[in-house]
Amino acid sequence: MPAPxxxxxxxxxxxxxxxxxxxxAPGMALRRIVESGQIPNMVFYxxxxxxxxxxxxxxxRNTKKRxxxxxxxxxxxADIRDVIAQTxxxxxxxxxxxxxxxxxxxxxxxxxxxxxxxENGSITLIASTTENPYFYVYGAILSRSTVFEFKPVTxxxxxxxxxxxxxxxxxxxxxxxxxxxxxxxxxxxxxxGDVRKAMNAVELCVLSAIxxxxxxxxxxxxxxxxxxxxxxxxxxxxxxxxxxxxSAYQKSMRGSDPDAAVHYLARLLEAGDLPSACRRLxxxxxxDVGLAWPQIIPIVKAAVDIAMMVGLPEARIPLxxxxxxxxxxxxxxxxxxxxxxxxxxxKKGKVGAIPRQLQNMHYDGADAKVKGQHYLxxxxxxxxxxxxxxxxxxxxxxxxxxxxxxxxxQAFKAYWDKIKQPHTAGGTT
Numbered sequence: 417m418p419a420p421x422x423x424x425x426x427x428x429x430x431x432x433x434x435x436x437x438x439x440x441a442p443g444m445a446l447r448r449i450v451e452s453g454q455i456p457n458m459v460f461y462x463x464x465x466x467x468x469x470x471x472x473x474x475x476x477r478n479t480k481k482r483x484x485x486x487x488x489x490x491x492x493x494a495d496i497r498d499v500i501a502q503t504x505x506x507x508x509x510x511x512x513x514x515x516x517x518x519x520x521x522x523x524x525x526x527x528x529x530x531x532x533x534x535e536n537g538s539i540t541l542i543a544s545t546t547e548n549p550y551f552y553v554y555g556a557i558l559s560r561s562t563v564f565e566f567k568p569v570t571x572x573x574x575x576x577x578x579x580x581x582x583x584x585x586x587x588x589x590x591x592x593x594x595x596x597x598x599x600x601x602x603x604x605x606x607x608x609g610d611v612r613k614a615m616n617a618v619e620l621c622v623l624s625a626i627x628x629x630x631x632x633x634x635x636x637x638x639x640x641x642x643x644x645x646x647x648x649x650x651x652x653x654x655x656x657x658x659x660x661x662x663s664a665y666q667k668s669m670r671g672s673d674p675d676a677a678v679h680y681l682a683r684l685l686e687a688g689d690l691p692s693a694c695r696r697l698x699x700x701x702x703x704d705v706g707l708a709w710p711q712i713i714p715i716v717k718a719a720v721d722i723a724m725m726v727g728l729p730e731a732r733i734p735l736x737x738x739x740x741x742x743x744x745x746x747x748x749x750x751x752x753x754x755x756x757x758x759x760x761x762x763k764k765g766k767v768g769a770i771p772r773q774l775q776n777m778h779y780d781g782a783d784a785k786v787k788g789q790h791y792l793x794x795x796x797x798x799x800x801x802x803x804x805x806x807x808x809x810x811x812x813x814x815x816x817x818x819x820x821x822x823x824x825x826q827a828f829k830a831y832w833d834k835i836k837q838p839h840t841a842g843g844t845t
Contacts, residue, residue, distance in 0.1 A: 422615035425584050426470055428477070434577045434611060435569030436467055446564055450475055455513065457534055459553060460544040462566025465610030468544040472515045481513040481540060488521030496529050503538040512539050519543040520552035527554040534560055568609020575604045577611055581618040582635070592632035593622065599640035606644035617644045658692070666696045670704040674743040681739050685732050693735055694720045700742055708748035708822035712741065748820035757816045768808025799835045 418424065427433045430440055430447060439446040449456065455475055460468040476483040484499045503512050514530070516522070533539040534557065541561065545552060549563055578600050586593040599621070607614035620643045625633040665680035684693040701716040719738035723731035761767075773791040792804045807814060819829040 465612035488518035598637035708746035768810030
């Protein structure tokens with residue numbers, strides 16, 4: 417069975433690679449390191465299909481070290497010992513270059529096993545990971561390595577790779593292949609920055625095309641669309657991409673950008689992640705609109721209830737209504753700031769005794785200096801308010817809440833300033 421096209425056409429030189437210009441363009445640091453032949457320990461971090469394995473293969477080809485490859489999903493401790501054993505062989509006299517793919521799947525003990533040999537230089541490590549290495553890679557290994565971040569390849573950079581792949585298939589099959597320019601563009605855009613997905617799409621297009629009378633193949637835009645319709649989605653509910661999308665989703669609503677907010681909503685829904693879309697929407701309504709327009713909270717809750725009841729794909733409609741409503745609503749985080757400040761005091765132990773007049777009615781002990789609760793019932797006073805201590809003495813005069821500058825909270829402020837001012841000024845009503 418032949419290897420996938422992505423492996424058969426894998427670039428052999430830096431100039432053949434596409435994307436990662438911030439790392440591999442002439443004069444860039446990583447390119448200079450690779451061309452120097454003096455390879456340090458490195459961690460390649462980025463999404464799949466963007467060139468991490470390809471670059472590691474190019475580096476291995478240009479070094480005199482013995483190349484060993486392990487994959488974190490399948491390698492065992494015995495495999496690690498085998499790699500270490502090769503440092504004492506004739507083949508490993510110049511050292512061993514270990515390419516460790518998906519290092520995030522190695523546990524701490526497995527990573528520690530390599531540490532001594534990385535430190536003395538008998539093993540040079542090139543590790544790749546799709547997850548944030550600062551969360552998943554052992555700190556001692558990170559301190560001895562340089563992290564390079566790989567980014568999704570732009571559609572403009574994918575287009576040459578797609579054309580090269582079709583040309584490769586044409587030569588390999590000895591069969592004329594005519595490709596619509598629009599088909600190339602569709603594949604480049606739909607792969608979501610993953611060159612491997614683009615190569616897979618090319619191979620599927622070639623395999624599914626019906627030969628014409630002359631035996632040639634014609635790749636149409638429609639065919640490309642049918643074979644790439646969902647391939648642009650990058651999503652892992654436990655991975656960085658999930659948190660990036662939900663973060664961008666909420667920040668776009670907070671920033672009052674409905675176009676961006678519905679874009680990220682669409683990405684969540686296309687991935688089938690209805691719970692995250694609903695949860696972040698409700699949080700944003702409370703945290704970022706808040707008291708500027710508190711009526712939005714039950715409105716958003718109703719939209720979420722409808723979405724959960726009807727399910728996808730119809731759920732997109734009430735959620736879009738609510739997301740755009742949140743974007744266009746006035747904003748205030750005054751309540752959010754208030755509860756955060758109060759929580760900080762509680763965590764620091766700044767609590768104090770509850771004032772006697774606020775406690776539940778109970779018998780006064782013999783040691784009580786003042787008998788009776790002496791609670792003032794606000795509804796017995798004008799405007800349903802009277803001055804009395806509510807905070808513990810330890811926190812007297814502490815202010816957690818500050819009125820927001822929106823119309824709603826300023827109206828509240830004006831109302832209470834009028835009622836409370838005589839008391840704060842020392843007068844009476």
